[in-house]
Amino acid sequence: MEIRPEEFTLFSDWFGSALKTFVIAVPASAFLAIIVCYVISAARRGPVEAFYAVAGVIASAIGKDLPATSARRILAVARLTVKEAIRRRLIVAFIIFVIAFLFAGWFLDPRSDDPAHLYLSFVLTTTNYLVIVLAISLATASIPSDIKSKTIYTIVTKPVRASEIVVGRVLGFAAVISVLLVAMCAISYLFVNRGMRHEHQVNEESVIVSPVAEGSGAGGGSEGLTTSDSYHRHSFKVNPQGVGVTDKVRGHRHAVARDVANPSSYLVGEPEGALEARVPIYGQLRFLDREGNPADKGVNVGKEWEYRSYIEGRSLATAIWTFEGITPADFREGNLPIAMTLGVFRTHKGDIETRVRGVVILSSVNPRKPLQCEPIGFESQEFSTQQLRIPRKLRPVGEDGATGREIDLFDDLVHEGKLEIWLRCDDPGQFFGVAQADLSLEAPNASFEWNFVKAYISIWFQVLIVVCMGVTFSTFVNSPVAIMASVCNILLGFFGGFVSELRTGEAFGGGPIEATIRLARQDNLVKPLEVDLGVVAVRIVKFLDNALLSVMDAMTWVLPDFSSLGRATEYVAYNFNYYDSLLARQSLSTLVYVAGILIVGYFFLKTREIAA
C-alpha cells in the first residue's frame, strides 16, 4: 500500500495551517459570492435595486432567519424527510446491498493470496458506492418533487424558514442513511468474518516427530502439514510442550496444539492475524549516496512507479529513518519491534536460493555522544511485512570497527526521544527499494473492529457531503439536473488528481473534446491527434480543452476530495490502523463543507420564487 507522508501529520500540527486557510478563504468566498450574486441580480433588476435586494437577503439571513431558527421546526422537517425516504427507495437499496453480499462469493477470487484484503475492499467499496448513489437519488429528488407536487406551497405558507427546510432535509436524510450504514456495517463485518473462517485438520501422515533429547524427560517436538482447505495448507511446528503455530499463508496463521487426550493427534485453531489493525510509527527518511554523502533520494532503477527510491548494495548508500517520541513503552518484551516492507531489485541473478541480505544499524542522534550499534543482519522478504525484534541490549561499534561493552538501546542510543535507524544493502550489485513508510516501529495492534467502524465513519462523511450537495442543487434546479450536477461534483472530487494529470499532460488522452474525438474515431490514447485532423483544428481543440481542464482543475481545489476521504478503506483493507488524527481532520473538513454547502443551499432556496 502506498502511504502518503502528508497523512502522518498530527491533528494539532494540521489545525494551525488549516485555520489560517479557513480564516482567509471564508471571507474571500463570501465576498466573491456576494459580488457574483450582485452582478446576476443587477443584470435582472438594475444596479441599485440589485444592491438593495442582495443587502436585504443578507440582512434577512443574519437578522431574521438565523436568530429565529427553530430546532423544533427543523426536527419536524427532518421527521417528514425520514418518512418520505422510507416510503421511497431506501428499502430497495438495502435489498440490493444484501443481494450483492449473498452472491459476492461468486466474484471474489477464492484463491487470492490475501482474501482478507479482497473481502474488506469489496465490502467497503460496495457500501461506499451504493450509499453515495442512494444519497444522490434521495437528496436531489426531495425538494423538486415537493415543488412538482405543490406540497412546497403547504410548507412555505407555514412559518417555516428556508434555512429550516434545508437543514431539516439534510438532517432527515443523514439520519436515515446513518441508520442504514449502521446496518450495513454490521452485515459487512459478519460477511468478512464468515469469509475468513475456515478449518484445517492436521495431515497425520505428514507429521515428523523429533527424537526425544536424552535425559530431558520431555517429549520431542514435531512438525508437519495441515490438510488443504479453502485452497491452501500450512506447515506447522509444535514444541516439546505440544504447543505451536503454523506458518503464515494468505495473511493468517493457526495455533496448533497436541491433543492431550490423544497425543498422536493435533488440534488446529481458528485463523489468526487476517483481520488486524497494525499501528506503525513512521519516521522521517533521508538518504546517503554510495560515497556516504547526503542525497535527496536514492537511485532510480528504472521503475515506472517512483514511490520507492533505491540504495545500492555493498556501498555506503544508506536509508536513514529518524524516529521521534520514543519512550520505554515502545519496547515490548525487552525488544524494539520494527516492521519493514522493502523492495528488492537485482542487477544480476546472484545466488538464486538466497535472498538479498541487508543490515540495520541503530544510531544515536546525540552530537556529543555519537554511537552506533553493531550491524544487525537480515534477509529481505519482499512484498510482505518483515518483522525484526531489536534486543534492548546491544554492542556498540567504534569508528575503528571494534565492538565495545554492551549498551542499552534506550539509555544509550535514544536521545531526547529520538533514534536513527540506518538501513544498508549488503549484497554487491543488488538494491533495496525504500519509501518513508517502508520501515516503521510497531506499536501494539489497535482494535480491528474499531478500525472497521472508522472506515464506515469515513464513508458517512462522504455521504453527508453528498446529501448536502444534493439538497443544495435541488433548491434551484430540477431533479435530473441536480443528479447530474451532484454526480459531476462527486466525480471531480474522486478524480481530481486525474484531471490535474490530464491538464499537465502526465496522463494521456487529452481533455473532453479531444477524448470525444478519439472515441468517435476509435483512436488510441497516444496517437498524435494531428495525423488526420490538421494542425489548425488540433490547436483549436487543444485550446478549448485546456480552458475546460483549467476550470475543472480549479474546481477540484474547491470541491471535497473524495479520494482522500476514501483512504480509510485502503488502510483497513491492508490491515493498517486508520490514524485518529486523520479521522479528526476529515471530520472537521466535513463539518466545514457541510456548513458551507448548507449556507449556499439556504440562499438559493430563499431567493427562489416558489410561489411564482
Place this chain on the structure above:
Amino acid sequence: MTQNASFIRKIIYGGAIVALLFPLFLLGQPATKSESGRGSPGGKLAQMRADFGLSQAELGKIDPASETMKMATLGLRGFATNLLWTKANAYKMRESWDRLSATLNQIAKLQPNYITVWEFQAHNLSYNVSAEFDDYRHRYHWVKKGLDFLMEGTQYNQRNPRLFWNLGWFTGHKIGISDESKQFRKLFREDEPFHDKMLYIDMSRARGPDGYVDNWLVAHLWYLQSSAVVDTGVPITWLRMDPEKEGLTDKRRSSVIFYSDPSMALIGHAEAITGEMEPGEKTRNAWRRAGLEWEKFGNLDIPTSFGHTVRLNSLRQLQAEEQRMRAKLEELSPGLREEIREERRAALTPDQLAVWENRKSMVDLSPDEMANFREAFSRLTVTDLDVAAALPDQLRARALYFAMRATEANNLADRTSSYAGIVNYDYWKTRCEVEQSKVTADARRFTMLADRAADGGDPEGARGYYEQAWDEWVQIFEKYPQLVDDVMAEDLKPAVFRYKLVLDQLDEEFPRDFKLKMLDEPPEGEMPPEGQMPPEGMLNESGSGTESEAGQDAGTAPAAAGDAKSGQ
C-alpha cells in the same frame, strides 16, 4: 390541443418502438431447432452463432458469475473490460499484485472467450510479475498463477487449442528452462495440490522414472491435448497451414513447430533427468521414448503454407528419387547439360563474364557487379527442364517426364528440408539415437563420477574415471562427428578443464595426444572464408533451378549454389 399533441407523440414513440423491435426480432430470435431438425433456426445472430460454433455451450462451460457480470454491464462489456484493463496495468505498475490478479479474473469473466486476454495476462503473470519477486518460491507461485489462469481459460474455451498449447509451453519452458529451473522443477514435482487442479490430462502419465510428476511430461500431455483439439477439425487460423488465410491473421506460428512440441517436451524431459540423476537405464529409456516420439513426428503429414503436406522422414527418399530421375535424364542426354552451359557462357556479356570469372569476395562487389553476377548465375544454371527441352523430338517426351519428376522431387525435398531445418530435425534424431546408447550413458556416468571424485578430494579416482569417460566419448564422436561442434561437446569442456586441474594436483602433464583434442579444433568444413565465391564446378548440375535459388541477394548466393550441389 396539448392533449392531442401528447397523444400523437405517444403514437409516434409506440410506432418507432415497434419498428425497431421488428429488425431486432429478425436478428436476435433464438434458435428452437431440435436435434431432429424441427423448429426454427432462429434469427441471423443465432444462425451465425451456430455456424461459427460460438454459442457459449459449444465454446466451454457456462459460468453463472461470468454470465451475471456480462448482463450487469448492460451492453457496456467492452467499456468495462477496458476500464478493468487500465486498472490492471495501474496495479501492475504499483506492484499491487493481489489486486492485479483479482482484476484479471474480473476481465476474464467479462470476456471469457477472448483468447488473447487469457494468453496475454497469463504471460504477464508467469513471466513479468513472477520476475518482480526476489524469492524464487514467490516467483514459482506467480508462474503457477499464470498457469492457473490459463487452466481456467481452457474451461471456457475447450475447443480452442491455443490455451492448451500455452499451458504446454509455460509448463515446459518457464519451469524447465528458466534460470531457476532447478528450483522450479523441484517445487513443481512436490506440488501435489497444483497437480490435482490439472483437468483434461492424466497425471499418472506425467510421472518420471523417479515416480514424481515431471514438468516436461506434463507439458507433453498439454501439447497432445492441443493437437487433439486441432485434430478435431476446429477451424483455426492460428497455425500457418492454410494458404487461403495467409496474411489474414497476424499471429501465426509454423505448423511444424506446433507438431514438434510434444516430442520436444519429451526431449526436454530426457535432457533434464540426464543432468539430474545418474545416467543409466532410466535416462536411456527417457531418450528412447523421446526418439520414438520424434520418429513418429517425422512420419506425420504436416500441413504447410505451400498448400501440400510434408513428411520430414521422407527427405532421403525424395532426394534419392530426384537423383534416380536425373540419372535417367542424363542417360538420354550425355554431356548435353555442359554443352548448354558453354553456349550460355559464350552468350554472357563481357561485364557478366568478368564478374563471374573474377573470384572477388561477395562483399566487395559493387551494385552493378552484383546485378551482373546474379544474371550470370541465373543464366549458367542449367535446369533439368532446360536439358529435356534441348533434346531431339523423339527423346523429348521421355526426357520431360524424367525432368518433371526430378524437379518435383527436388521441390518437395527443398520444402521438406526447409521444414526439417526449422525444428533441427536431423540433429535431434541423431541426438536421441546417441543418448539412448549404452556408450553415451557410460560416458556421462563416468564423467559424473569423475566430477564427484574431484569434488570429494580424490584426484586419483577422478583421473581414472575421466580417462574411462574419454574412451567412451571418443567412440561417440568418431561415430557421430557432427556432434563435435555441438552442445554435447560444449558441455564436456568444463569436465576437460577439471581433468587438467586434477592432473595438476597429481603433478602430471596434460597429455599431448589427449583423446578428445578434436574438441578444441575447429570442425572440418565449418566457417569457410568470408564471402568466398562459389566454385564454378558446383553449378554443373542444377536441380529445379527455381528463381529463388538463384539467389535473391548477395548473402544467399553461396547457399543457393550449395543447395544446387547437394541436389546432385
